[in-house]
Amino acid sequence: xxxxxxxxxxxxxxxxxxxxxxxxxxxxxxxxxxxxxxxxxxxxxxxxxxxxxxxxxxxxxxxxxxxxxxxxxxxxxxxxxxxxxxxxxxxxxxxxxxxxxxxxxxxxxxxxxxxxxxxxxxxxxxxxxxxxxxxxxxxxxxxxxxxxxxxxxxxxxxxxxxxxxxxxxxxxxxxxxxxxxxxxxxxxxxxxxxxxxxxxxxxxxxxxxxxxxxxxxxxxxxxxxxxxxxxxxxxxxxxxxxxxxxxxxxxxxxxxxxxxxxxxxxxxxxxxxxxxxxxxxxxxxxxxxxxxxxxxxxxxxxxxxxxxxxxxxxxxxxxxxxxxxxxxxxxxxxxxxxxxxxx
Numbered sequence: 001x002x003x004x005x006x007x008x009x010x011x012x013x014x015x016x017x018x019x020x021x022x023x024x025x026x027x028x029x030x031x032x033x034x035x036x037x038x039x040x041x042x043x044x045x046x047x048x049x050x051x052x053x054x055x056x057x058x059x060x061x062x063x064x065x066x067x068x069x070x071x072x073x074x075x076x077x078x079x080x081x082x083x084x085x086x087x088x089x090x091x092x093x094x095x096x097x098x099x100x101x102x103x104x105x106x107x108x109x110x111x112x113x114x115x116x117x118x119x120x121x122x123x124x125x126x127x128x129x130x131x132x133x134x135x136x137x138x139x140x141x142x143x144x145x146x147x148x149x150x151x152x153x154x155x156x157x158x159x160x161x162x163x164x165x166x167x168x169x170x171x172x173x174x175x176x177x178x179x180x181x182x183x184x185x186x187x188x189x190x191x192x193x194x195x196x197x198x199x200x201x202x203x204x205x206x207x208x209x210x211x212x213x214x215x216x217x218x219x220x221x222x223x224x225x226x227x228x229x230x231x232x233x234x235x236x237x238x239x240x241x242x243x244x245x246x247x248x249x250x251x252x253x254x255x256x257x258x259x260x261x262x263x264x265x266x267x268x269x270x271x272x273x274x275x276x277x278x279x280x281x282x283x284x285x286x287x288x289x290x291x292x293x294x295x296x297x298x299x300x301x302x303x304x305x306x307x308x309x310x311x312x313x314x315x316x317x318x319x320x321x322x323x324x325x326x327x328x329x330x331x332x333x334x335x336x337x338x339x340x341x342x343x
Contacts, residue, residue, distance in 0.1 A: 005123065005168050006126060007126050007168070012130050015164050015166055018164045019037070019038045019131055020131075022041050022044040023037075023047075023164070024162050024164075025162070026154050026164065026165040026166065027137070027168070028121050028151070029120075029121045029124045029171065030121045030124075030173050031119075031171060031173050031175060031176050031193070031194070032139045032148060032149055032171050032175070032176055032286070033140040033148040033153070033154055033171065034138065034139060035052065035137055035138060035139070035140035036048075036063070036136065037135065038131075039060075040134065042106045042107075046106055048060065048136065049106075051161055052138065055143070056106075056110075057217065058109055058217065058222075059108050059109035059217055059218065059219060060108075060109075060137065060219070061115040062107060062117070062136050063116075063117055063137055064116060064118050065125055065129045067089050070085070072100065073097075073114055073134060074098060074099065075098050075099065075101070077097060078182045078184065078185050080187055080203075083203050084180070084187070087203050089117075090118045090119060090120035091119075091120050091195070092119075092173055092177040092194045094117040094178065094180070094191075095116055095117070095180055096113050096116075096182070096216050099112060099114035109217055111216055113181070113216045115218060117177055121168060124168075139176065140158070140162075141154070144222070144224060144226075144324065145229070146227065146289050146290055146293075147226065147286050149286050150169075151165050151168075153287075153290060170283075170287075171283075174283035174285060174286060174287075175285065175313050175314070176193060176219070178191060178194060178200075178313075179193070179219070179220075181215060181216055186206070186208060187204045187206075188210075188211075188212065189208065191218055191219070191316070192313040193313050194282075223323050224320055224323045224324035225320040225321070225324065226286075226317045226318075227321040228290070228321065230255065230292065230297055230299065231298075231299050231300070232299070232301075232302060232321050233299065236304050240301065241264075243301055244269050245266050247299060248266055251267070251268050252298050252299075253268045253270070253297040254266075254297055254298065255295050255297040255300040255301070256272065256301045257292060257300065257303065258271065258303040259276045259305070260276070260303075270295040270297060272291065278305075278314065281305070282313065285317065289321070305318065
């Protein structure tokens with residue numbers, strides 16, 4: 001069980017003061033750690049983009065401590081949005097809504113919509129309540145890279161560039177939030193996460209999957225994202241041992257993320273057995289990828305994951321991470337089921 005840590009009064013005061021002074025603050029959520037700024041201070045929000053190296057048209061998520069403040073940020077709230085908020089907030093669901101006049105372009109990436117979430121992590125709730133406003137925050141990592149699930153991951157990436165880092169322990173979920181938008185009352189699933197398609201459908205009925213024409217841009221939707229620095233490739237389930245052995249020939253150092261132990265010991269292969277439980281695999285995914293990134297290997301091979309719904313968000317993150325590796329690799333790849341798979 002993940003141990004959740006609460007902030008001390010001094011830590012909260014320092015974080016709130018930093019936000020009000022236009023500085024950035026890193027804070028934990030149940031999904032991943034966020035790099036936050038006062039959402040009503042455009043100069044502070046721009047610092048997020050500068051530090052991350054994030055494109056200016058890539059929108060941010062505004063975090064609130066309570067759904068009752070939605071009207072300050074959204075000019076319209078469909079009935080299905082209210083139903084989802086009642087069921088899943090606080091929690092790992094982000095809703096994209098028509099923005100109010102008070103929301104700055106820098107937060108929305110120039111769009112007429114704003115992404116909003118009410119996180120459930122106690123320390124995030126402490127911070128948001130003490131601050132008394134919205135905090136715009138993407139994941140606290142360099143743009144396109146693996147999201148942080150521990151405070152130490154943030155420090156590894158940013159060093160002393162962020163003065164205040166609230167350490168709330170390991171993120172409970174480990175993958176970013178589910179994102180939905182609305183066409184009237186029609187709910188559209190734009191990014192899979194811990195809250196699944198089936199769970200959404202139970203609350204609002206029919207749910208459309210995918211961006212479609214005219215859908216808003218949302219965080220983490222680029223084809224290449226969530227990527228380790230080491231090129232990553234997805235390998236079919238029954239070929240992971242053979243591919244690892246072949247790739248490590250000539251003493252090439254190879255990393256493997258699998259759902260079981262290797263069949264034998266392979267020379268020059270660093271192997272992580274992440275297990276067969278989707279929740280545990282998701283919780284540890286980014287930490288495991290960071291560990292394999294540090295192993296000094298030439299390539300990360302990831303065993304293909306199951307196709308059932310509970311693995312959908314994991315599959316999405318691995319697909320995008322592998323696409324980044326393929327883009328930087330001159331070797332030919334074949335697209336199979338959304339993955340970049342070795343030919």
